[in-house]
Amino acid sequence: MPDSLPVHINRKELHGLEVPDTFETSDSFDVRLINHGESTHVHLHLDDSLSKLAALEATNYHVDRDSERRVRVTVDGDGETRGNLKVVTAYGSTTRYVDVRIAEPEPEDEPVQVDEDLAKPQPKRDSNTGFALADVPDEQVLAVGGAVLFFAVLAAFLSQNLLVVFLALLVAIGTLVAVYAAAAR
Template sequence: MPDSLPVHLNRTDIHSLEVPNEFDATGSFDVQLRNHGEALHVHLHLDDSLSSIASLDATNHHVQAESDRLVRVTVDGDGPVRGKLKVVTAYGAETRYVDIYIPEGGVENEPVIVDEELSRPQPKPAGKSDPSLEDLSPGPILAAGGFTALIAGLVTLVLTGNVLMTVGVVLAVAVVLGLLSVAVRSA
């Protein structure tokens, strides 16, 4: 279970803000915004030292009346780092600072949660063939083959000077291309 930093909103008065003086995190943690009254906005800010290894997805949060909201502080780097988390309610009506300490190796202490679904083999969709053959169409193959047959015929004609041999080479390449086209269509 990840660490959680409790922040009480509207518990004693409108826009009141109660936070602990300090918080030790062993890696990424949640800021638990617990609203005891009317809906309000909360702004969270990491100082420079904390933001060097940690981040927030968003800094401004609307917390509904009588509700809880979790805000994730993701620790991506290694400590030790000591810094401040600034918590502001109602667009500046109240401001508090929490001293945050992230020890050395804090990220390594986080558990890796693996879903059991990953251990099961995924079935292949029915009726699908080899994906490498799905995108092949005979048109480009025949065009490339026709070009190859023409080049082979011209080379044969230039080297031998024999028209019958040239026609034979072109026909042989055409037969191979036809067979390749049939194979692609049936795949």
């Protein structure tokens, strides 16, 4: 799709306007006001349906003699619409309409960024071992074991219940085994 809509002014006659019949886009675009003759003012207007998705910064533009001026039409909304762009010169004596269709933008295929580290072979872990206590630092094992042992003894002392005392004893034995395994490394 073209990114600019050409409008020829004064090419064949004074105050003459030549515009394409239709224009299709999916994004913001420029209206190229190409003046082939005397300086003039050009009025641009988007109809109601185009104004829902697009906007002009201003509506009146001065185009110097034998020059070109670009006017940005900013497409902000999502969706499709069709409407008319009105182009007027010579204080309304010459008017032309361009049938403008704003289509949905094509989805862009964004490239996938791959980190260089991904190409390097990763060390293989034995899938049978899973999580090993040996992977945990000794200080953490001792700290958690001490805290568990403290709360187990406290619960047994406060409850004076035989079941709680038995469970606290099991926790204490498990903690001592974990501490012994950590120390054996």
